[in-house]
Amino acid sequence: MSKQLLHSHNSDVIVAALNHRAFAVVSSSSDDQTSQNTTVYELMAAAAFKSDGNKSNDDNEIQAVCCTEIDSSLWFAVSRGVKTLSLYSIPAKQNSEVGSEETTKLLYPSAIYNLPKRARSLVFTNVEDLQVIIAGDLSGDAIAFPLPTDAPTSTAKENEAIKPTSTPKRLLLGHTASMLTGLNVVSSDSEQQFILTADRDEKVRVSNFPETHVIHGYLLGHASFISCMDAISNERSLCLTGSGDGTSRLWDYKTCKEVGMLPVVIKKATEEKQSDLEEEESEGKSAQEENDEMENDVNEEEEDDDFDKDFDEKEEESFDRHTVAVPLSVALHPDAKFAAVARDEIQSIDIHPIPPVAEKSSLSTSFQLSNFVSLHKKQTMECKSQPLAVRFTSDSSVLVLAREPEYLLHFSANNCASFSDISQSSCVAKALCKVAQSENIVMPTATLERNDHGECTLQKKEDRKELTSQQNTEKGGLHWNDPGRKETAKKAQARKRQRKMERKKGEGDKQANQETSN
Numbered sequence: 001m002s003k004q005l006l007h008s009h010n011s012d013v014i015v016a017a018l019n020h021r022a023f024a025v026v027s028s029s030s031d032d033q034t035s036q037n038t039t040v041y042e043l044m045a046a047a048a049f050k051s052d053g054n055k056s057n058d059d060n061e062i063q064a065v066c067c068t069e070i071d072s073s074l075w076f077a078v079s080r081g082v083k084t085l086s087l088y089s090i091p092a093k094q095n096s097e098v099g100s101e102e103t104t105k106l107l108y109p110s111a112i113y114n115l116p117k118r119a120r121s122l123v124f125t126n127v128e129d130l131q132v133i134i135a136g137d138l139s140g141d142a143i144a145f146p147l148p149t150d151a152p153t154s155t156a157k158e159n160e161a162i163k164p165t166s167t168p169k170r171l172l173l174g175h176t177a178s179m180l181t182g183l184n185v186v187s188s189d190s191e192q193q194f195i196l197t198a199d200r201d202e203k204v205r206v207s208n209f210p211e212t213h214v215i216h217g218y219l220l221g222h223a224s225f226i227s228c229m230d231a232i233s234n235e236r237s238l239c240l241t242g243s244g245d246g247t248s249r250l251w252d253y254k255t256c257k258e259v260g261m262l263p264v265v266i267k268k269a270t271e272e273k274q275s276d277l278e279e280e281e282s283e284g285k286s287a288q289e290e291n292d293e294m295e296n297d298v299n300e301e302e303e304d305d306d307f308d309k310d311f312d313e314k315e316e317e318s319f320d321r322h323t324v325a326v327p328l329s330v331a332l333h334p335d336a337k338f339a340a341v342a343r344d345e346i347q348s349i350d351i352h353p354i355p356p357v358a359e360k361s362s363l364s365t366s367f368q369l370s371n372f373v374s375l376h377k378k379q380t381m382e383c384k385s386q387p388l389a390v391r392f393t394s395d396s397s398v399l400v401l402a403r404e405p406e407y408l409l410h411f412s413a414n415n416c417a418s419f420s421d422i423s424q425s426s427c428v429a430k431a432l433c434k435v436a437q438s439e440n441i442v443m444p445t446a447t448l449e450r451n452d453h454g455e456c457t458l459q460k461k462e463d464r465k466e467l468t469s470q471q472n473t474e475k476g477g478l479h480w481n482d483p484g485r486k487e488t489a490k491k492a493q494a495r496k497r498q499r500k501m502e503r504k505k506g507e508g509d510k511q512a513n514q515e516t517s518n
Contacts, residue, residue: 182229217256242327
């Protein structure tokens with residue numbers, strides 16, 4: 001699944017994960033994004049949990065980050081690969097008193113929780129007037145941890161021994177035999193709260209909150225795992241998901257209906273992959289087939305020699321060798337004006353305007369949203385390196401976490417509903433980039449985990465094998481949304497009826513034989 005590496009609160013507080021280190025950037029309240037004063041905090045791991053040389057890089061990596069403001073305090077949360085959840089807090093008034101300091105402040109955790117599994121989704125919310133942080137882990141559970149009421153609002157010292165807090169946790173819900181790939185708590189226009197949980201099994205569950213045992217519905221339509229998700233608390237109640245099938249779909253989580261789909265992006269196969277495919281094809285051919293192909297190629301070259309001279313070499317690439325780019329991160333504008341998506345191995349992000357809701361008429365809003373909206377218009381923002389996460393802020397800006405040397409890109413919205421790159425003048429982007437470059441931080445190549453063969457670990461084994469429809473039918477491996485499943489079910493019912501009729505006929509013959517013998 002894709003990690004939650006970038007989060008923001010309003011437009012003046014962001015938290016970003018740079019490989020195994022987490023940083024918070026707090027800006028002064030100002031309308032001018034190029035003249036704000038900023039302070040950078042590094043969210044340190046406690047001394048007792050610092051990794052040693054025996055730890056792998058996966059244990060050091062940040063899994064998820066989150067931030068919010070509660071009761072005049074800024075709260076930050078960091079989930080690490082060592083299965084810990086660290087909480088940090090500072091006074092919110094520092095947001096208006098930050099200065100242009102050159103040094104990075106160190107912030108140590110005020111509370112630490114042990115996690116049963118790695119958590120890659122975090123969200124702050126409240127449950128019955130109790131402030132909590134909810135973690136979605138790789139075992140498919142959403143667990144709520146209370147925020148400590150007596151937590152210090154100042155930086156702790158490194159030599160202070162901070163032990164995991166033993167405060168009781170609460171299991172909100174679980175996805176059986178799956179893993180959570182996305183988590184969000186939202187409220188609709190009726191102020192009813194929902195918790196949205198995406199998983200590896202191609203679906204998003206919409207549950208009431210905090211009564212999570214009551215399932216409101218499901219968002220169904222993807223043909224592969226959900227790689228990323230975002231949702232907004234707005235009267236339109238929209239949710240945006242990205243999937244391993246390459247699609248990004250827009251949903252109304254209140255009616256549990258799909259309302260739009262972003263265009264799929266195709267990425268070209270690399271030269272290495274093309275050579276591998278050619279080798280596999282050549283190995284599967286007999287000697288006679290190869291000779292026939294060679295003769296045909298010679299004849300075609302003689303006949304079409306003049307045509308080949310004018311043929312563009314780029315058009316010779318086989319479309320079948322190209323693959324669909326999997327969305328790494330998706331984001332929705334707080335006012336449902338735009339949708340943004342970053343994709344794997346694509347050095348750009350796409351920003352799509354979302355059409356507004358039609359004026360009130362005799363049709364209900366839910367019925368209007370049930371119809372698909374056009375999301376084909378887009379603005380592509382080029383990046384010099386691979387984007388890893390994308391996030392909208394409250395001032396309609398777009399923040400993009402990327403690999404070095406950019407680290408953080410800042411795109412500002414113009415009056416004409418277009419975006420421009422202000423990273424070179426953005427105080428937030430410059431502050432984070434300066435710290436990252438001074439520390440020579442190397443970012444991960446991507447946020448989707450892959451095995452030694454380059455296959456995504458979230459992809460199910462039966463999907464990787466690319467079984468034919470006949471093999472799928474025999475092994476019962478058809479996807480739930482595959483139209484062939486209906487035909488398979490009909491055949492199964494027919495065989496069941498045939499066996500039933502044969503049993504009845506056998507019982508009748510047996511009874512007739514007994515009567516004859518008597």
